[in-house]
Amino acid sequence: MGCGASKSKADDSDNPPIEFILIPDIIYGGDLQPTPPPNRKVDIYRPADYTSIDDRVKEQLSQFNTSTYETLISSLTAGCTTDLQKLRAIYVWLYLQDIHGSFYSNVNNPQTPKGYMKIIKTQNGSYTSFFAQLCRAAGISCCVIRGVGK
Secondary structure, eight states, rough: OGGGSSSSOOOHHHOOOOOOOOOOOTTTTTTTOOOSSSSSSHHHOOOOGGHHHHHHHHHHHGGOOSHHHHHHHHHHHHTTTTTHHHHHHHHHHHHHHHHSSSTTTTTTTSHHHHHHHHHTTTTTOOOHHHHHHHHHHTOOOOOOOOOOOO
16 A cells, blocks of 8 residues: 555666676586585584674674675675685675665666675565675585575
8 A cells, every 4th residue: 555655766866777687596617516415504503603703794894895796705704714604704794785775876887796786676686696696706606596495
């Protein structure tokens, strides 16, 4: 319900329009072949081990440079020594982004993190593809598995 006056004015502040880019679900040729993991989650992941990473990302949230994937990933993963630590830093950063509440005026390069966030806001991209792109920029092999999440 509601009236026309209650519609969001965000579209006017997000000009110019941005072109859509396709993020492949899987990049062939690497060592990535989906297989069951050798360990259980409880063997490799204890939430208490990642509180310092979570806190650092939350504290420095406004300081991360999103002009390129390289600068964002290098600052996000600074001090991370394992892929799981890098993954956690990326995940927490993405979780904390207010993509639909932000404005992307003058963002016109879809090959940047800010550009892809604008693509998500215009409903032409997905968080899943963005997460895959961030992981790949960090050197973490990944593939997107399509289906219903439960």
